[in-house]
Amino acid sequence: MVKVAIAGGSGQVAREVIDALVAANKHEITILSRKAQPISNTTAPGIKWQVVDYNDKPALTEALRGTHTLLSFVQLLSDPGEKSQRNLIDAAIGAGVKRFAPSEYGSKSTIDMPWTYGKGRIVEYLKEVNAKSNVLEYTLFQPGLFLDYLAFPHQTSAHLTPLQTIFDFANRRALVVANHADDAVMTLTSVKDLAAIIARAVDYDCGRWPATGGVRGNRLNFAQVIAMGERVRGRPFKIEKVKVEDLEAGELNTSWGLEAVHHAVSDEEASALLKAVCVGVLLSSTKGAWDSSDEMNRLFPDYEFASAESFLAKVWEGKE
Structure with missing residues:
Protein backbone atom coordinates (compact mmCIF):
# COMPACT_ATOMS: atom_id res chain seq x y z
CA MET A 1 0.00 0.00 0.00
CA VAL A 2 1.31 3.43 -0.95
CA LYS A 3 0.02 6.97 -0.83
CA VAL A 4 -1.15 8.22 -4.23
CA ALA A 5 -1.91 11.87 -4.97
CA ILE A 6 -4.10 12.85 -7.90
CA ALA A 7 -3.60 16.43 -9.15
CA GLY A 8 -6.59 17.74 -11.04
CA GLY A 9 -8.58 14.94 -9.48
CA SER A 10 -11.98 16.35 -10.38
CA GLY A 11 -11.34 15.92 -14.11
CA GLN A 12 -13.01 13.26 -16.22
CA VAL A 13 -10.02 11.02 -16.97
CA ALA A 14 -8.77 11.46 -13.41
CA ARG A 15 -12.07 10.20 -12.04
CA GLU A 16 -11.88 7.10 -14.26
CA VAL A 17 -8.41 6.41 -12.84
CA ILE A 18 -9.55 7.06 -9.27
CA ASP A 19 -12.35 4.51 -9.75
CA ALA A 20 -9.79 1.93 -10.90
CA LEU A 21 -7.54 2.65 -7.91
CA VAL A 22 -10.48 2.44 -5.51
CA ALA A 23 -11.52 -0.88 -7.05
CA ALA A 24 -8.02 -2.23 -6.41
CA ASN A 25 -8.45 -1.30 -2.74
CA LYS A 26 -4.71 -1.13 -2.11
CA HIS A 27 -3.74 2.50 -1.66
CA GLU A 28 -4.38 5.68 0.26
CA ILE A 29 -5.60 8.26 -2.25
CA THR A 30 -5.51 12.05 -1.95
CA ILE A 31 -7.28 14.19 -4.53
CA LEU A 32 -5.64 17.58 -5.03
CA SER A 33 -7.97 20.24 -6.41
CA ARG A 34 -8.19 24.00 -6.72
CA LYS A 35 -11.82 23.79 -5.62
CA ALA A 36 -13.55 22.51 -2.52
CA GLN A 37 -15.14 19.09 -2.81
CA PRO A 38 -18.59 19.43 -4.43
CA ILE A 39 -21.46 18.68 -2.09
CA SER A 40 -22.76 16.16 -4.64
CA ASN A 41 -19.40 14.37 -4.74
CA THR A 42 -19.13 11.60 -2.19
CA THR A 43 -15.75 9.89 -2.19
CA ALA A 44 -15.11 6.30 -1.27
CA PRO A 45 -13.57 5.40 2.10
CA GLY A 46 -9.84 6.01 2.17
CA ILE A 47 -9.95 8.96 -0.22
CA LYS A 48 -8.95 12.38 1.03
CA TRP A 49 -9.88 15.62 -0.76
CA GLN A 50 -7.38 18.47 -0.34
CA VAL A 51 -7.71 22.00 -1.70
CA VAL A 52 -4.38 23.29 -3.03
CA ASP A 53 -2.99 26.44 -4.60
CA TYR A 54 -0.68 25.41 -7.43
CA ASN A 55 1.03 28.79 -7.20
CA ASP A 56 2.07 28.15 -3.59
CA LYS A 57 5.04 25.81 -3.97
CA PRO A 58 5.88 25.49 -0.24
CA ALA A 59 2.29 24.54 0.58
CA LEU A 60 2.26 22.08 -2.33
CA THR A 61 5.42 20.49 -0.99
CA GLU A 62 3.82 20.01 2.42
CA ALA A 63 0.68 18.58 0.83
CA LEU A 64 2.81 15.97 -0.94
CA ARG A 65 4.81 14.82 2.09
CA GLY A 66 4.68 11.04 2.34
CA THR A 67 3.34 10.64 -1.20
CA HIS A 68 4.81 7.77 -3.22
CA THR A 69 3.14 8.36 -6.60
CA LEU A 70 1.80 11.61 -8.04
CA LEU A 71 -0.47 11.47 -11.07
CA SER A 72 -1.16 14.77 -12.79
CA PHE A 73 -4.35 15.44 -14.73
CA VAL A 74 -3.94 19.22 -14.77
CA GLN A 75 -5.76 20.53 -17.82
CA LEU A 76 -3.21 22.05 -20.21
CA LEU A 77 -5.73 24.51 -21.62
CA SER A 78 -6.15 25.91 -18.10
CA ASP A 79 -2.43 26.03 -17.24
CA PRO A 80 -0.71 28.83 -19.19
CA GLY A 81 3.03 28.32 -19.32
CA GLU A 82 2.60 24.97 -17.57
CA LYS A 83 3.17 26.78 -14.27
CA SER A 84 1.00 24.43 -12.22
CA GLN A 85 2.72 21.29 -13.46
CA ARG A 86 6.20 22.79 -13.08
CA ASN A 87 5.37 23.71 -9.49
CA LEU A 88 4.01 20.19 -8.95
CA ILE A 89 7.26 18.71 -10.19
CA ASP A 90 9.36 20.98 -7.96
CA ALA A 91 7.12 20.26 -4.97
CA ALA A 92 7.24 16.52 -5.65
CA ILE A 93 11.03 16.58 -5.65
CA GLY A 94 11.07 18.67 -2.47
CA ALA A 95 8.64 16.28 -0.76
CA GLY A 96 10.55 13.16 -1.78
CA VAL A 97 7.86 11.77 -4.11
CA LYS A 98 9.16 8.65 -5.89
CA ARG A 99 7.03 8.55 -9.05
CA PHE A 100 5.29 11.13 -11.23
CA ALA A 101 3.09 10.99 -14.33
CA PRO A 102 2.52 14.32 -16.10
CA SER A 103 -0.73 15.22 -17.83
CA GLU A 104 -0.45 13.28 -21.11
CA TYR A 105 -3.11 10.63 -21.84
CA GLY A 106 -3.21 11.11 -25.61
CA SER A 107 -0.96 11.14 -28.66
CA LYS A 108 2.65 9.96 -28.79
CA SER A 109 3.82 13.25 -30.30
CA THR A 110 2.59 16.84 -30.23
CA ILE A 111 3.72 17.66 -33.77
CA ASP A 112 1.28 19.98 -35.62
CA MET A 113 -0.97 20.16 -32.53
CA PRO A 114 -0.13 23.48 -30.84
CA TRP A 115 -2.76 23.08 -28.12
CA THR A 116 -0.67 20.16 -26.82
CA TYR A 117 2.79 21.75 -27.04
CA GLY A 118 2.81 22.19 -23.25
CA LYS A 119 3.21 18.43 -22.93
CA GLY A 120 6.53 18.58 -24.73
CA ARG A 121 7.74 21.45 -22.59
CA ILE A 122 6.92 19.49 -19.43
CA VAL A 123 8.85 16.48 -20.73
CA GLU A 124 11.85 18.73 -21.35
CA TYR A 125 11.52 20.10 -17.82
CA LEU A 126 11.46 16.56 -16.40
CA LYS A 127 14.63 15.74 -18.32
CA GLU A 128 16.20 18.95 -17.03
CA VAL A 129 15.52 18.27 -13.34
CA ASN A 130 16.79 14.71 -13.77
CA ALA A 131 19.88 15.72 -15.75
CA LYS A 132 22.42 15.27 -12.95
CA SER A 133 20.69 12.47 -11.08
CA ASN A 134 17.38 10.64 -11.24
CA VAL A 135 15.51 12.63 -8.60
CA LEU A 136 12.01 11.88 -9.89
CA GLU A 137 10.98 8.71 -11.71
CA TYR A 138 8.33 9.42 -14.34
CA THR A 139 6.40 7.94 -17.25
CA LEU A 140 4.24 9.36 -20.04
CA PHE A 141 0.95 7.47 -20.32
CA GLN A 142 0.09 7.69 -24.04
CA PRO A 143 -3.01 5.67 -25.11
CA GLY A 144 -3.65 7.45 -28.40
CA SER A 190 -10.75 2.68 -24.08
CA VAL A 191 -10.54 4.99 -21.09
CA LYS A 192 -11.42 2.02 -18.86
CA ASP A 193 -8.37 0.15 -20.17
CA LEU A 194 -6.12 3.17 -19.65
CA ALA A 195 -7.36 3.52 -16.06
CA ALA A 196 -6.75 -0.18 -15.39
CA ILE A 197 -3.21 0.03 -16.76
CA ILE A 198 -2.44 3.10 -14.65
CA ALA A 199 -3.71 1.29 -11.55
CA ARG A 200 -1.41 -1.61 -12.39
CA ALA A 201 1.50 0.75 -12.98
CA VAL A 202 0.99 2.25 -9.52
CA ASP A 203 1.36 -1.29 -8.10
CA TYR A 204 4.42 -2.10 -10.21
CA ASP A 205 7.43 -2.87 -8.01
CA CYS A 206 9.75 -4.82 -10.33
CA GLY A 207 11.87 -1.87 -11.36
CA ARG A 208 11.60 1.68 -12.65
CA TRP A 209 8.78 2.93 -14.81
CA PRO A 210 9.76 3.28 -18.49
CA ALA A 211 10.14 6.97 -19.38
CA THR A 212 7.56 6.51 -22.12
CA GLY A 213 4.52 4.50 -21.11
CA GLY A 214 2.80 3.74 -24.40
CA VAL A 215 -0.58 2.05 -24.02
CA ARG A 216 -1.74 0.31 -27.20
CA GLY A 217 -5.32 -0.92 -27.04
CA ASP A 291 0.94 5.50 -33.36
CA SER A 292 1.50 4.81 -29.66
CA SER A 293 4.28 2.56 -28.46
CA ASP A 294 3.53 -0.46 -26.27
CA GLU A 295 5.75 -0.20 -23.18
CA MET A 296 2.83 -0.72 -20.79
CA ASN A 297 1.50 -3.64 -22.84
CA ARG A 298 4.87 -5.36 -22.44
CA LEU A 299 5.00 -4.52 -18.74
CA PHE A 300 1.58 -6.17 -18.21
CA PRO A 301 1.36 -8.83 -20.94
CA ASP A 302 -1.55 -10.63 -19.25
Whole structure:
Protein backbone atom coordinates (compact mmCIF):
# COMPACT_ATOMS: atom_id res chain seq x y z
CA MET A 1 0.00 0.00 0.00
CA VAL A 2 1.31 3.43 -0.95
CA LYS A 3 0.02 6.97 -0.83
CA VAL A 4 -1.15 8.22 -4.23
CA ALA A 5 -1.91 11.87 -4.97
CA ILE A 6 -4.10 12.85 -7.90
CA ALA A 7 -3.60 16.43 -9.15
CA GLY A 8 -6.59 17.74 -11.04
CA GLY A 9 -8.58 14.94 -9.48
CA SER A 10 -11.98 16.35 -10.38
CA GLY A 11 -11.34 15.92 -14.11
CA GLN A 12 -13.01 13.26 -16.22
CA VAL A 13 -10.02 11.02 -16.97
CA ALA A 14 -8.77 11.46 -13.41
CA ARG A 15 -12.07 10.20 -12.04
CA GLU A 16 -11.88 7.10 -14.26
CA VAL A 17 -8.41 6.41 -12.84
CA ILE A 18 -9.55 7.06 -9.27
CA ASP A 19 -12.35 4.51 -9.75
CA ALA A 20 -9.79 1.93 -10.90
CA LEU A 21 -7.54 2.65 -7.91
CA VAL A 22 -10.48 2.44 -5.51
CA ALA A 23 -11.52 -0.88 -7.05
CA ALA A 24 -8.02 -2.23 -6.41
CA ASN A 25 -8.45 -1.30 -2.74
CA LYS A 26 -4.71 -1.13 -2.11
CA HIS A 27 -3.74 2.50 -1.66
CA GLU A 28 -4.38 5.68 0.26
CA ILE A 29 -5.60 8.26 -2.25
CA THR A 30 -5.51 12.05 -1.95
CA ILE A 31 -7.28 14.19 -4.53
CA LEU A 32 -5.64 17.58 -5.03
CA SER A 33 -7.97 20.24 -6.41
CA ARG A 34 -8.19 24.00 -6.72
CA LYS A 35 -11.82 23.79 -5.62
CA ALA A 36 -13.55 22.51 -2.52
CA GLN A 37 -15.14 19.09 -2.81
CA PRO A 38 -18.59 19.43 -4.43
CA ILE A 39 -21.46 18.68 -2.09
CA SER A 40 -22.76 16.16 -4.64
CA ASN A 41 -19.40 14.37 -4.74
CA THR A 42 -19.13 11.60 -2.19
CA THR A 43 -15.75 9.89 -2.19
CA ALA A 44 -15.11 6.30 -1.27
CA PRO A 45 -13.57 5.40 2.10
CA GLY A 46 -9.84 6.01 2.17
CA ILE A 47 -9.95 8.96 -0.22
CA LYS A 48 -8.95 12.38 1.03
CA TRP A 49 -9.88 15.62 -0.76
CA GLN A 50 -7.38 18.47 -0.34
CA VAL A 51 -7.71 22.00 -1.70
CA VAL A 52 -4.38 23.29 -3.03
CA ASP A 53 -2.99 26.44 -4.60
CA TYR A 54 -0.68 25.41 -7.43
CA ASN A 55 1.03 28.79 -7.20
CA ASP A 56 2.07 28.15 -3.59
CA LYS A 57 5.04 25.81 -3.97
CA PRO A 58 5.88 25.49 -0.24
CA ALA A 59 2.29 24.54 0.58
CA LEU A 60 2.26 22.08 -2.33
CA THR A 61 5.42 20.49 -0.99
CA GLU A 62 3.82 20.01 2.42
CA ALA A 63 0.68 18.58 0.83
CA LEU A 64 2.81 15.97 -0.94
CA ARG A 65 4.81 14.82 2.09
CA GLY A 66 4.68 11.04 2.34
CA THR A 67 3.34 10.64 -1.20
CA HIS A 68 4.81 7.77 -3.22
CA THR A 69 3.14 8.36 -6.60
CA LEU A 70 1.80 11.61 -8.04
CA LEU A 71 -0.47 11.47 -11.07
CA SER A 72 -1.16 14.77 -12.79
CA PHE A 73 -4.35 15.44 -14.73
CA VAL A 74 -3.94 19.22 -14.77
CA GLN A 75 -5.76 20.53 -17.82
CA LEU A 76 -3.21 22.05 -20.21
CA LEU A 77 -5.73 24.51 -21.62
CA SER A 78 -6.15 25.91 -18.10
CA ASP A 79 -2.43 26.03 -17.24
CA PRO A 80 -0.71 28.83 -19.19
CA GLY A 81 3.03 28.32 -19.32
CA GLU A 82 2.60 24.97 -17.57
CA LYS A 83 3.17 26.78 -14.27
CA SER A 84 1.00 24.43 -12.22
CA GLN A 85 2.72 21.29 -13.46
CA ARG A 86 6.20 22.79 -13.08
CA ASN A 87 5.37 23.71 -9.49
CA LEU A 88 4.01 20.19 -8.95
CA ILE A 89 7.26 18.71 -10.19
CA ASP A 90 9.36 20.98 -7.96
CA ALA A 91 7.12 20.26 -4.97
CA ALA A 92 7.24 16.52 -5.65
CA ILE A 93 11.03 16.58 -5.65
CA GLY A 94 11.07 18.67 -2.47
CA ALA A 95 8.64 16.28 -0.76
CA GLY A 96 10.55 13.16 -1.78
CA VAL A 97 7.86 11.77 -4.11
CA LYS A 98 9.16 8.65 -5.89
CA ARG A 99 7.03 8.55 -9.05
CA PHE A 100 5.29 11.13 -11.23
CA ALA A 101 3.09 10.99 -14.33
CA PRO A 102 2.52 14.32 -16.10
CA SER A 103 -0.73 15.22 -17.83
CA GLU A 104 -0.45 13.28 -21.11
CA TYR A 105 -3.11 10.63 -21.84
CA GLY A 106 -3.21 11.11 -25.61
CA SER A 107 -0.96 11.14 -28.66
CA LYS A 108 2.65 9.96 -28.79
CA SER A 109 3.82 13.25 -30.30
CA THR A 110 2.59 16.84 -30.23
CA ILE A 111 3.72 17.66 -33.77
CA ASP A 112 1.28 19.98 -35.62
CA MET A 113 -0.97 20.16 -32.53
CA PRO A 114 -0.13 23.48 -30.84
CA TRP A 115 -2.76 23.08 -28.12
CA THR A 116 -0.67 20.16 -26.82
CA TYR A 117 2.79 21.75 -27.04
CA GLY A 118 2.81 22.19 -23.25
CA LYS A 119 3.21 18.43 -22.93
CA GLY A 120 6.53 18.58 -24.73
CA ARG A 121 7.74 21.45 -22.59
CA ILE A 122 6.92 19.49 -19.43
CA VAL A 123 8.85 16.48 -20.73
CA GLU A 124 11.85 18.73 -21.35
CA TYR A 125 11.52 20.10 -17.82
CA LEU A 126 11.46 16.56 -16.40
CA LYS A 127 14.63 15.74 -18.32
CA GLU A 128 16.20 18.95 -17.03
CA VAL A 129 15.52 18.27 -13.34
CA ASN A 130 16.79 14.71 -13.77
CA ALA A 131 19.88 15.72 -15.75
CA LYS A 132 22.42 15.27 -12.95
CA SER A 133 20.69 12.47 -11.08
CA ASN A 134 17.38 10.64 -11.24
CA VAL A 135 15.51 12.63 -8.60
CA LEU A 136 12.01 11.88 -9.89
CA GLU A 137 10.98 8.71 -11.71
CA TYR A 138 8.33 9.42 -14.34
CA THR A 139 6.40 7.94 -17.25
CA LEU A 140 4.24 9.36 -20.04
CA PHE A 141 0.95 7.47 -20.32
CA GLN A 142 0.09 7.69 -24.04
CA PRO A 143 -3.01 5.67 -25.11
CA GLY A 144 -3.65 7.45 -28.40
CA LEU A 145 -7.28 8.41 -29.02
CA PHE A 146 -9.92 7.25 -26.57
CA LEU A 147 -11.92 4.50 -28.24
CA ASP A 148 -14.95 5.87 -26.38
CA TYR A 149 -14.97 8.93 -28.63
CA LEU A 150 -15.96 6.83 -31.64
CA ALA A 151 -19.19 6.12 -29.79
CA PHE A 152 -20.15 9.83 -29.86
CA PRO A 153 -22.75 10.97 -28.84
CA HIS A 154 -23.22 7.90 -26.63
CA GLN A 155 -21.42 7.81 -23.29
CA THR A 156 -19.55 4.57 -22.67
CA SER A 157 -17.85 5.21 -19.34
CA ALA A 158 -18.76 6.63 -15.97
CA HIS A 159 -17.10 10.03 -16.34
CA LEU A 160 -15.65 10.65 -19.81
CA THR A 161 -17.88 12.97 -21.82
CA PRO A 162 -18.18 11.92 -25.50
CA LEU A 163 -16.33 14.09 -28.02
CA GLN A 164 -16.47 14.11 -31.81
CA THR A 165 -13.58 12.95 -33.92
CA ILE A 166 -12.68 12.85 -37.59
CA PHE A 167 -14.30 9.38 -37.57
CA ASP A 168 -18.01 10.21 -37.27
CA PHE A 169 -19.72 6.88 -36.68
CA ALA A 170 -23.03 8.55 -35.85
CA ASN A 171 -23.33 10.05 -39.34
CA ARG A 172 -21.31 7.40 -41.17
CA ARG A 173 -18.60 9.70 -42.45
CA ALA A 174 -14.90 10.35 -42.00
CA LEU A 175 -12.14 12.77 -42.90
CA VAL A 176 -8.85 11.41 -44.22
CA VAL A 177 -5.68 12.85 -45.69
CA ALA A 178 -5.41 12.10 -49.39
CA ASN A 179 -2.96 9.26 -50.11
CA HIS A 180 -2.51 8.49 -46.38
CA ALA A 181 -5.45 6.20 -45.54
CA ASP A 182 -3.13 3.19 -45.40
CA ASP A 183 -0.11 4.69 -43.62
CA ALA A 184 -1.73 7.07 -41.11
CA VAL A 185 -2.15 5.02 -37.91
CA MET A 186 -4.51 5.64 -35.00
CA THR A 187 -4.09 3.96 -31.62
CA LEU A 188 -7.50 3.45 -30.02
CA THR A 189 -7.68 2.60 -26.29
CA SER A 190 -10.75 2.68 -24.08
CA VAL A 191 -10.54 4.99 -21.09
CA LYS A 192 -11.42 2.02 -18.86
CA ASP A 193 -8.37 0.15 -20.17
CA LEU A 194 -6.12 3.17 -19.65
CA ALA A 195 -7.36 3.52 -16.06
CA ALA A 196 -6.75 -0.18 -15.39
CA ILE A 197 -3.21 0.03 -16.76
CA ILE A 198 -2.44 3.10 -14.65
CA ALA A 199 -3.71 1.29 -11.55
CA ARG A 200 -1.41 -1.61 -12.39
CA ALA A 201 1.50 0.75 -12.98
CA VAL A 202 0.99 2.25 -9.52
CA ASP A 203 1.36 -1.29 -8.10
CA TYR A 204 4.42 -2.10 -10.21
CA ASP A 205 7.43 -2.87 -8.01
CA CYS A 206 9.75 -4.82 -10.33
CA GLY A 207 11.87 -1.87 -11.36
CA ARG A 208 11.60 1.68 -12.65
CA TRP A 209 8.78 2.93 -14.81
CA PRO A 210 9.76 3.28 -18.49
CA ALA A 211 10.14 6.97 -19.38
CA THR A 212 7.56 6.51 -22.12
CA GLY A 213 4.52 4.50 -21.11
CA GLY A 214 2.80 3.74 -24.40
CA VAL A 215 -0.58 2.05 -24.02
CA ARG A 216 -1.74 0.31 -27.20
CA GLY A 217 -5.32 -0.92 -27.04
CA ASN A 218 -5.82 -1.21 -30.81
CA ARG A 219 -3.53 -0.16 -33.65
CA LEU A 220 -5.38 0.54 -36.91
CA ASN A 221 -4.68 2.61 -39.98
CA PHE A 222 -7.35 5.01 -41.19
CA ALA A 223 -8.61 2.62 -43.87
CA GLN A 224 -9.06 -0.09 -41.23
CA VAL A 225 -10.93 2.26 -38.88
CA ILE A 226 -13.32 3.22 -41.68
CA ALA A 227 -13.83 -0.39 -42.76
CA MET A 228 -14.59 -1.29 -39.15
CA GLY A 229 -17.05 1.60 -38.97
CA GLU A 230 -18.84 0.41 -42.09
CA ARG A 231 -19.19 -3.09 -40.64
CA VAL A 232 -20.38 -1.80 -37.28
CA ARG A 233 -22.79 0.74 -38.76
CA GLY A 234 -23.96 -1.48 -41.61
CA ARG A 235 -23.50 1.04 -44.43
CA PRO A 236 -20.68 2.69 -46.39
CA PHE A 237 -19.11 5.83 -44.94
CA LYS A 238 -18.92 9.07 -46.89
CA ILE A 239 -15.21 9.83 -47.10
CA GLU A 240 -13.86 13.34 -47.59
CA LYS A 241 -10.20 13.64 -48.52
CA VAL A 242 -8.11 16.67 -47.62
CA LYS A 243 -4.75 17.64 -49.05
CA VAL A 244 -1.61 17.86 -46.96
CA GLU A 245 -0.73 21.25 -48.44
CA ASP A 246 -4.13 22.66 -47.41
CA LEU A 247 -3.72 21.36 -43.86
CA GLU A 248 -0.21 22.83 -43.66
CA ALA A 249 -1.73 26.18 -44.66
CA GLY A 250 -4.28 25.82 -41.84
CA GLU A 251 -7.15 25.21 -44.24
CA LEU A 252 -9.92 22.67 -43.75
CA ASN A 253 -11.81 22.34 -47.01
CA THR A 254 -14.56 19.96 -45.92
CA SER A 255 -18.34 20.01 -45.74
CA TRP A 256 -18.29 19.33 -41.99
CA GLY A 257 -16.08 19.71 -38.96
CA LEU A 258 -16.02 19.12 -35.23
CA GLU A 259 -18.74 20.68 -33.08
CA ALA A 260 -18.49 19.14 -29.61
CA VAL A 261 -15.94 21.11 -27.61
CA HIS A 262 -14.09 20.19 -24.41
CA HIS A 263 -15.61 21.68 -21.25
CA ALA A 264 -12.37 23.55 -20.50
CA VAL A 265 -12.73 25.66 -23.66
CA SER A 266 -14.65 28.95 -23.61
CA ASP A 267 -17.37 29.68 -26.18
CA GLU A 268 -15.19 32.44 -27.65
CA GLU A 269 -12.31 30.04 -28.29
CA ALA A 270 -14.36 27.05 -29.40
CA SER A 271 -14.69 27.62 -33.14
CA ALA A 272 -11.01 28.34 -33.78
CA LEU A 273 -9.87 25.49 -31.53
CA LEU A 274 -12.19 22.93 -33.11
CA LYS A 275 -10.83 23.76 -36.56
CA ALA A 276 -7.25 23.65 -35.25
CA VAL A 277 -7.88 20.27 -33.62
CA CYS A 278 -9.32 18.82 -36.81
CA VAL A 279 -6.44 20.14 -38.93
CA GLY A 280 -3.84 19.12 -36.34
CA VAL A 281 -5.09 15.56 -35.82
CA LEU A 282 -5.25 14.93 -39.57
CA LEU A 283 -1.84 16.41 -40.31
CA SER A 284 -0.10 14.85 -37.30
CA SER A 285 -1.52 11.43 -38.16
CA THR A 286 0.57 11.43 -41.35
CA LYS A 287 3.69 11.84 -39.20
CA GLY A 288 3.11 9.03 -36.71
CA ALA A 289 1.82 11.15 -33.82
CA TRP A 290 -1.01 8.74 -32.97
CA ASP A 291 0.94 5.50 -33.36
CA SER A 292 1.50 4.81 -29.66
CA SER A 293 4.28 2.56 -28.46
CA ASP A 294 3.53 -0.46 -26.27
CA GLU A 295 5.75 -0.20 -23.18
CA MET A 296 2.83 -0.72 -20.79
CA ASN A 297 1.50 -3.64 -22.84
CA ARG A 298 4.87 -5.36 -22.44
CA LEU A 299 5.00 -4.52 -18.74
CA PHE A 300 1.58 -6.17 -18.21
CA PRO A 301 1.36 -8.83 -20.94
CA ASP A 302 -1.55 -10.63 -19.25
CA TYR A 303 -3.88 -7.63 -19.53
CA GLU A 304 -6.57 -8.02 -22.21
CA PHE A 305 -7.57 -4.79 -23.94
CA ALA A 306 -11.03 -4.18 -25.36
CA SER A 307 -11.24 -4.95 -29.07
CA ALA A 308 -12.23 -1.79 -30.94
CA GLU A 309 -14.73 -3.59 -33.15
CA SER A 310 -16.37 -5.57 -30.35
CA PHE A 311 -16.55 -2.46 -28.17
CA LEU A 312 -18.17 -0.33 -30.88
CA ALA A 313 -20.47 -3.09 -32.14
CA LYS A 314 -22.08 -3.21 -28.70
CA VAL A 315 -22.46 0.57 -28.64
CA TRP A 316 -24.04 0.87 -32.09
CA GLU A 317 -26.12 -2.29 -32.11
CA GLY A 318 -29.73 -1.47 -32.95
CA LYS A 319 -29.09 2.26 -33.38
CA GLU A 320 -30.07 4.21 -36.49
